[in-house]
Amino acid sequence: MTELFLRCAELYIKSLTFQNYRNLKNSELIPSKGINLICGDNAQGKTNLIECIWLFTGGRSFRGAKDSELISFDKESSKIQVCFYAFGREQNIEIHIKNNRRTATLNDVPKNYISQIIGKFCAVIFSPNHLSLIKSGPEERRNFIDSAICQIKPSYPSLLTKYRRVLNERNALLKDIPKHRELEDTLDIWNERLAQEGALIFCERINYIKKLSEYTAVFYSGISSGKEKINISYKNGYNSDIKMSIEEVKENMLNVLRQKQSDDIYRGFTSSGIHRDDLGVKIDSRNAKSFGSQGQQRSAVLALKLAEAAVLGDEKGEKPIILLDDVLSELDSSRQSYLLNKLDSRQVFITCCESNISCENKILFINNGNIIS
Numbered sequence: 293m294t295e296l297f298l299r300c301a302e303l304y305i306k307s308l309t310f311q312n313y314r315n316l317k318n319s320e321l322i323p324s325k326g327i328n329l330i331c332g333d334n335a336q337g338k339t340n341l342i343e344c345i346w347l348f349t350g351g352r353s354f355r356g357a358k359d360s361e362l363i364s365f366d367k368e369s370s371k372i373q374v375c376f377y378a379f380g381r382e383q384n385i386e387i388h389i390k391n392n393r394r395t396a397t398l399n400d401v402p403k404n405y406i407s408q409i410i411g412k413f414c415a416v417i418f419s420p421n422h423l424s425l426i427k428s429g430p431e432e433r434r435n436f437i438d439s440a441i442c443q444i445k446p447s448y449p450s451l452l453t454k455y456r457r458v459l460n461e462r463n464a465l466l467k468d469i470p471k472h473r474e475l476e477d478t479l480d481i482w483n484e485r486l487a488q489e490g491a492l493i494f495c496e497r498i499n500y501i502k503k504l505s506e507y508t509a510v511f512y513s514g515i516s517s518g519k520e521k522i523n524i525s526y527k528n529g530y531n532s533d534i535k536m537s538i539e540e541v542k543e544n545m546l547n548v549l550r551q552k553q554s555d556d557i558y559r560g561f562t563s564s565g566i567h568r569d570d571l572g573v574k575i576d577s578r579n580a581k582s583f584g585s586q587g588q589q590r591s592a593v594l595a596l597k598l599a600e601a602a603v604l605g606d607e608k609g610e611k612p613i614i615l616l617d618d619v620l621s622e623l624d625s626s627r628q629s630y631l632l633n634k635l636d637s638r639q640v641f642i643t644c645c646e647s648n649i650s651c652e653n654k655i656l657f658i659n660n661g662n663i664i665s
């Protein structure tokens with residue numbers, strides 16, 4: 293396991309301070325460089341602490357909270373600071389939350405937009421909400437893949453935007469055709485464009501999924517003590533695979549668009565393309581969504597998230613911090629033990645309700661927002 297991460301440098305939090313953040317009492321926290329267990333009863337502030345760390349990535353709250361909800365109930369503003377080691381040097385980020393807005397300072401330089409700190413402090417988060425990655429429909433899985441690629445390939449978001457624009461044009465045309473039959477002749481231009489843009493996205497996704505699936509298999513095998521096998525695949529409706537060139541993929545997409553053209557006109561939307569694809573997740577050759585137990589589904593999401601972190605680490609040359617909220621429940625003791633003992637080559641924060649978990653890691657107790665380390 294350790295050798296999976298050797299190519300990456302270290303990224304870790306040296307200290308963390310918060311003022312008026314949710315229910316957390318103003319203080320400074322010095323975590324361990326390895327695994328940090330955050331223990332406490334329900335509603336004491338464990339998820340709040342994980343959420344606070346996540347904000348330094350530049351992303352929004354993973355709970356979908358508004359910025360104003362992050363400020364302690366009776367206060368007007370909040371300030372959180374992290375001092376961390378990354379890319380070979382000590383760095384810092386400060387985030388101010390006021391008037392339902394977040395502003396940031398990176399290494400003491402104020403930034404105009406919070407998005408300017410993205411990529412400086414890398415983390416991957418697992419929370420029970422992420423179980424939807426297995427339980428929900430394909431859209432969740434496409435979003436997972438797309439946002440993971442966005443983190444490593446700055447030009448990818450614009451590919452998605454272009455594709456969506458062409459897709460909207462084609463869909464608008466499909467709706468107009470029944471009223472203006474002559475418009476059907478112009479549809480093939482949009483078929484061409486959609487296939488052109490779609491093929492570029494397909495190639496990015498399939499290459500990413502290949503790397504992701506290799507790591508996911510290693511992590512899943514570790515979590516299940518080698519007893520179960522996971523298989524990740526890119527399911528697409530135009531018979532394309534990783535061995536094909538962009539031109540071949542485009543050709544395949546175009547053929548399917550043309551074949552389904554009459555159906556699409558009847559329905560008024562485009563029924564094939566990268567916007568309909570899916571990430572297939574099988575455990576021991578069976579669909580994880582339909583047949584996986586709660587523990588297996590949780591293990592699968594966890595393996596995917598750890599794999600996301602590993603690929604991100606390879607691409608960035610820096611191992612992201614791992615944030616695991618409420619992951620231990622519903623996992624048997626050997627799966628728990630894997631998380632508590634085998635991820636030690638990086639900084640990890642794991643929340644749990646039990647205080648008698650036996651491990652050698654640093655334990656932070658949280659009681660009513662007070663952190664005792």
Ligand SMILES: Nc1ncnc2c1ncn2[C@@H]1O[C@H](COP(=O)(O)OP(=O)(O)O)[C@@H](O)[C@H]1O
Nearest residue numbers: 314315334335336337338339340361363364365
């Ligand atoms: N803006 C806020 N100001 C003060 N307390 C808050 C705020 N938002 C949430 N809380 C409190 O934080 C507690 C929940 O913390 P949380 O981290 O979710 O608990 P857990 O330890 O179960 O993960 C609740 O008691 C809630 O009232």
Ligand SMILES: [Mg+2]
Nearest residue numbers: 338339340618
């Ligand atoms: Mg919680």
